[in-house]
Amino acid sequence: MRQVKMRQAELQNLIPLGAILHRPKALDLGAGVQLRRGRTHEVTGAGADMFAVLAAAAHEQSLLWIGLHRDIATLNPVGLQANLKVEQMILVEAVSRGELLWAADQALRAPGGFCVILDMPDTLSLKESRRLQLAAEQGGGIGLILLRGPANTTAAQTRWDCQPVCAEQPAWDWICLKGKNGETGRWHMTGKGPQKRGQNAKDTLHMATAASA
Amino acid sequence: MPRILSIWLPQLPLDRLTRQGDTRLSGAFAVIAEEGNAWRLVHANDAALAAGVKAGQSLADARAICPDLLTEPSDPVREDLLLRALWRWADGLSPRVALDPPDGLLLDITGCAHLFGGEVEMGHEALTRLSDLQIQTQIGIADTKGAAQALARFGAREVSVAQPGQTADALAALPVAALALPDKMVSELARAGLTTIGHLYQQKSAELARRFGLRLTRQLGAASGVEPDPVTPKAADPTYAARMTLPEPIGFLEDLENVLQRLAAQICGRLENDQRGARRFQLTVRCVDTGDHHMGIGFARPCSDPEAVLRQFSHPLSKLEIEYGADWFRLSAEHIEPIRLKQGSFGEDAKRADQRLILIETLGNRLGFDHIRIFHPRDNHVPEHEFEQIEAAGASPVWQAAPRPRPIRLFTPPEFAQVEQPGRPPLNFKWRRMSFTTDRAHGPERITPRWYREDDPRTRDYWRVQTQEGRRLWLLTYPGDETEDWYVAGEFP
Numbered sequence: 036m037r038q039v040k041m042r043q044a045e046l047q048n049l050i051p052l053g054a055i056l057h058r059p060k061a062l063d064l065g066a067g068v069q070l071r072r073g074r075t076h077e078v079t080g081a082g083a084d085m086f087a088v089l090a091a092a093a094h095e096q097s098l099l100w101i102g103l104h105r106d107i108a109t110l111n112p113v114g115l116q117a118n119l120k121v122e123q124m125i126l127v128e129a130v131s132r133g134e135l136l137w138a139a140d141q142a143l144r145a146p147g148g149f150c151v152i153l154d155m156p157d158t159l160s161l162k163e164s165r166r167l168q169l170a171a172e173q174g175g176g177i178g179l180i181l182l183r184g185p186a187n188t189t190a191a192q193t194r195w196d197c198q199p200v201c202a203e204q205p206a207w208d209w210i211c212l213k214g215k216n217g218e219t220g221r222w223h224m225t226g227k228g229p230q231k232r233g234q235n236a237k238d239t240l241h242m243a244t245a246a247s248a
Numbered sequence: 249m250p251r252i253l254s255i256w257l258p259q260l261p262l263d264r265l266t267r268q269g270d271t272r273l274s275g276a277f278a279v280i281a282e283e284g285n286a287w288r289l290v291h292a293n294d295a296a297l298a299a300g301v302k303a304g305q306s307l308a309d310a311r312a313i314c315p316d317l318l319t320e321p322s323d324p325v326r327e328d329l330l331l332r333a334l335w336r337w338a339d340g341l342s343p344r345v346a347l348d349p350p351d352g353l354l355l356d357i358t359g360c361a362h363l364f365g366g367e368v369e370m371g372h373e374a375l376t377r378l379s380d381l382q383i384q385t386q387i388g389i390a391d392t393k394g395a396a397q398a399l400a401r402f403g404a405r406e407v408s409v410a411q412p413g414q415t416a417d418a419l420a421a422l423p424v425a426a427l428a429l430p431d432k433m434v435s436e437l438a439r440a441g442l443t444t445i446g447h448l449y450q451q452k453s454a455e456l457a458r459r460f461g462l463r464l465t466r467q468l469g470a471a472s473g474v475e476p477d478p479v480t481p482k483a484a485d486p487t488y489a490a491r492m493t494l495p496e497p498i499g500f501l502e503d504l505e506n507v508l509q510r511l512a513a514q515i516c517g518r519l520e521n522d523q524r525g526a527r528r529f530q531l532t533v534r535c536v537d538t539g540d541h542h543m544g545i546g547f548a549r550p551c552s553d554p555e556a557v558l559r560q561f562s563h564p565l566s567k568l569e570i571e572y573g574a575d576w577f578r579l580s581a582e583h584i585e586p587i588r589l590k591q592g593s594f595g596e597d598a599k600r601a602d603q604r605l606i607l608i609e610t611l612g613n614r615l616g617f618d619h620i621r622i623f624h625p626r627d628n629h630v631p632e633h634e635f636e637q638i639e640a641a642g643a644s645p646v647w648q649a650a651p652r653p654r655p656i657r658l659f660t661p662p663e664f665a666q667v668e669q670p671g672r673p674p675l676n677f678k679w680r681r682m683s684f685t686t687d688r689a690h691g692p693e694r695i696t697p698r699w700y701r702e703d704d705p706r707t708r709d710y711w712r713v714q715t716q717e718g719r720r721l722w723l724l725t726y727p728g729d730e731t732e733d734w735y736v737a738g739e740f741p
Contacts, residue, residue, distance in 0.1 A: 081719055084656055085741035097604050111738065112623040112635045112647065114656035118741075121623050122645035125604070126637060127611055128619040141610055147603030199718040201687050205741060226741075 062093050062177060068209065068222060072148070074192035075164070075171050075178035082197035082207045087152045087179040092118045094150040094177055099142045101127040101135060102154030132156070136163055143170035143178050150177050157184040164189035186212075193218070249412050251361065252479055253342070254396035255353040255374065256386045257331070261291050261322050263383045264330050272318045280307055281322045290322055324350075332485075334383070341374055344481035352400070354393060356479045371407035391415045393479055394471030398426035398445075416472045420446030427467045433460060445471075488526065489580035490514045497536050497573025504533070504565055504574070505558065511579040512554035519581060525550025526581030527642075529557055533568065534576035541568060545613050548605045548641035550585040556606075560613050608640050617641045625650070630697050631710075631737070632660040653712075655722045655738030662724050662735035670732070673711040673723045679736050684715040694727075710737060 062070040070076055070090055078086050091098045098119065100110065107128045112121045127142070129135040139153040151171075159167075159180065168190040171178045186194055194213040200206040205226040211219045257263070261279040265272075276296035278289045287307035299314040310317055327350070335353060338345040341364075344356035357370065364370035371387045378385045388399025390410040395418070399408040402422045410418030419426070422445050425434050437460065442448055448456065448468055457465045469475035490511045498504065508531065519525055527550055531543045543564040551557070557579075612620045621637040625648045628634055634650055669676035673689050691711030699705040711723045720740035725732060 082741070088656065088741065097600070099607075107621075107637075109657045109659055111631070111654055111656055111658035113631070113650045113652065113654040114658070114738070114740070116647065116649050117653075121647040124623060125608065125640055126621045126623070127615065128621070129615060130619075134615055138611055138615060142607060145603060145607045145610070147600060147607070149604075149607065199720060199741075201714055201716050201718050205720060 062090060064089050064093055065224075069218070070177065071192055072177050073172050073175050075143070075167050075180055075190075077159075077180045077182055077186055077189060077191040077194040078197055079182045079186055079195070080197040082199045082209075083181045083195075085199075085207060086195060086197045086209065087181060088115060088118045090177065090179055091150045091152060096148060096150055096176070097123050097125065098150045098152065099125045099127055099138075100152045100154070101129060101138045101142065103130070103135070103156055104128055106154040106156070136167070139167055139178065139180075140170045143167060143174045143176055145174055145176075148174060148176040151179070153178065153180045155180055155182050155184070158182060158187055159189055161188055161190060164191055168192075249391055250356060250358045250478070251367065251412070252390060252393050252396040253355040253357045253367075253371065253374070254348070254388045254390075254393070254400040255334075255338070255355070255378075256388070256397070256400040257334070257351045257353075257383060258386060258401075259291055259293070259384045260330065260351050261327050262293055264323075264327060265320065267382050270320075272320075276301065276314050276317045278303075278310065278317060278319050279322045280319045287319075289319075334378075337381075340377075341370070344479065346479050346481045348397070352397065354396070354479050356481060357389070367409050368407060371409065375406055390418065392471055392473045393477045394427065394467060395419055395473070397428065398422055398471060402426040416449065419471060420444065420449065424448065427464075427471055429464065429467060433464065436460065437464075485584070486518075486522075487580070488515050488519055488524075488584065489578060491576070491578035493577075494575045497575040499570045499573040501566060504568075504570075505562070507577050508561055508565070508579065509554065509558055511577060512557040515579060515581050516552045516554040516557065519552040519584070523587055524584050525552040525587040527551070527583035527585060528581070529561070530580050530582060531561060531564075532576075532578045533570075533574045535570055535572065535574045537572045541574075543568070546609070546617055546641065548608045548612065550583075550587050552587065556609075560609060563614060612641055623647060628698075630695060632658060655720075655740045657739040659737060659739075662737040665723065665734045665736050667732075667734055673713055673725075674734055677723075677734060679721070682717070684713075684717055684719070684721070686713050687716045688714045689723075691723075712740065 062072055064070065076090075100107065107126050110126070112124070115121060115124075127138050129138055135153065135155065139151055142149055142151045159182070167178055167180070180191065192215050193211055196210045196212055198208050200208050200223070202225065207224045209222040209224055211221070213219065262273065262277070273293055276293070276299050278292040278296050278301060280287045281290045289301065289303050289305050289307065289310050292301050292303055296314060296317060299317070301310045301314050301317060307319065331347065331349065331351070335345055335347055338353055338355060342355040342357045342360045346354045348354045357367070361367040361370045364373050367389050371389055374387060375385050385406070386400045386403065387407045388396045388401070388403050389408070390396040390399055391412060392415060395410055395415045398419060399410060399422075402425070423443060424437050424445055426445065437443070442451070445468070453465045453468070466475065470477040492507055492511060498507070526547070528544060528546050533541045533543070535541065543561065545557070545560040545564065547556070547560070608620050617639055620640045622640045622643060622645050623635050624638045624643070625646070626633060626636055631654060663679065665674070666678040667674040668678060668683070671686070673686055673691070675686050677684055689711050692709035694707060694709050696707045697705055706726045707728055709725050709727050713721050713723050715721060721736050722738035722740060724735040724737040
């Protein structure tokens with residue numbers, strides 16, 4: 036059974052980024068959405084890109100975006116610059132499923148705690164997921180796996196379903212379907228609308244959440 | 249008194265092909281190059297010359313004169329490589345060798361000639377050695393660079409020597425073109441009746457300078473030793489390579505790695521002493537049964553660390569299939585670049601940059617460096633041309649923020665959307681087999697591509713559409729078109 040929690044947070048009382056340094060394990064996306072470092076997290080749904088982008092922005096380190104040509108070629112840095120530091124991005128274009136998984140494994144395993152976004156065209160088996168999870172534990176970074184196919188039983192720490200919502204401002208519903216530590220829940224995130232020039236990654240973390248069933 | 253030996257390689261491009269065993273050279277053959285809009289002959293072999301073809305002719309003329317003529321475009325890069333190889337080879341004659349591109353070498357043989365039994369003997373020795381390499385040569389020896397070059401190119405014999413102090417006499421009989429003057433000046437001199445260098449001696453140099461310019465008197469002075477014109481020798485670039493031959497073939501991976509470690513330690517030690525690093529390493533493993541296997545690895549920055557070389561080679565080595573063992577190994581470093589010494593891995597940022605580069609190398613060596621990329625800004629306002637992806641290795645990441653709100657996914661070319669209920673933008677449409685209903689739309693944003701550059705010069709209208717289903721799409725239409733087709737150009741977060 037999915038446990039639905041309702042959480043509220045104000046725009047002002049978000050945890051400052053400095054707090055992340057004292058608690059290096061968890062990544063804070065605002066409004067109490069916590070992602071553990073050294074773990075992989077699965078994201079599905081049409082809003083998965085934004086979830087991954089916000090997580091990468093909170094991680095504040097080099098970002099590797101690994102995917103097939105069709106996924107890498109559609110990325111638009113002019114759109115991403117509002118949330119990410121584009122100069123820290125590395126794009127890895129794989130030509131097969133094997134290369135995708137190998138590249139993700141190497142990137143997660145590498146020392147330095149990279150943020151790795153893996154654009155998976157289909158789904159992951161338990162074995163593959165477990166290997167990526169072990170690699171992430173070794174490297175200390177964070178792995179975000181964007182699943183385009185159905186999510187199976189996997190070794191990831193959490194699984195999220197993210198959908199954009201029709202609202203006045205850009206808004207998303209983030210549902211944590213699975214959490215190894217039982218941290219499921221449902222969040223309604225609202226952005227601040229179109230970004231102004233010169234804003235950096237930190238600002239977009241200021242998202243207001245509203246109660247939602 | 250310095251003594252200079254000039255080696256002229258008149259047929260270097262032909263010699264290169266001969267050395268490769270090109271069978272076409274047995275008949276009429278010429279090397280051609282594109283000059284202006286015409287192909288012209290640069291070098292022709294003896295058979296072609298005998299048929300009446302001349303260097304400098306256009307290819308069409310030459311074909312008309314000699315229909316059997318076979319040709320090959322010239323390859324300046326390979327010719328330069330051959331010349332540079334000869335530059336290294338010339339170490340055996342004199343320690344002070346300079347390149348004289350495109351087709352010559354200059355050797356300062358002061359105090360060297362007696363080792364070969366005299367200057368003439370030395371010239372013949374060089375000639376013999378080069379003809380062993382299948383390279384045609386003419387040699388001139390004189391007191392000055394200009395005179396030696398003139399004798400090599402215009403001397404009557406294969407080895408022309410001007411005795412010490414008699415340079416001017418030796419040059420007197422040569423035509424004025426031997427002074428390396430432009431063609432126009434040579435013809436002007438000929439019109440004035442001055443055809444040999446001896447004629448120039450009889451004129452006052454002030455008169456010559458006034459009529460033909462200072463260049464003529466300067467060249468004449470340099471050739472006859474009045475003005476200094478020294479050879480500035482430069483040592484050839486060192487090659488960083490090491491090889492190992494074993495008495496018995498080996499086949500185990502750890503043995504191969506031991507061999508590689510020794511080779512890498514040797515090369516990297518030399519690189520490090522010279523404060524240099526290599527961007528590529530090439531390993532050749534010669535198996536006793538299957539021949540040579542070549543493996544290459546690349547680095548994102550100049551590297552002189554044997555550990556890193558080993559680490560990157562571990563993948564290609566593990567793929568190598570050896571049945572009966574290998575007994576010959578060669579490791580060479582390529583793309584040598586100087587390493588600027590910096591305090592390594594001290595600060596957190598430097599450490600992170602190191603880790604990033606190591607990761608790029610690891611991924612690039614398996615997936616190909618062209619598959620590891622970063623974004624680079626471009627000066628353009630058309631959405632799909634505002635940026636490009638460039639290779640991450642060797643590029644320094646920069647990004648200039650563009651001020652426009654743009655989608656995070658951009659579809660190029662835009663994907664067709666089937667309009668169910670028309671409107672501007674459509675009230676109802678289908679995209680990727682999903683139905684969307686427009687809730688709110690913001691637009692249009694009109695973008696006109698640069699008509700003089702872009703493939704598709706049509707004006708575009710973009711709309712930001714919030715659909716009732718939730719997704720925020722970037723719709724596109726071309727306002728000038730007869731058919732009001734709509735496309736999805738991107739997706740906002």
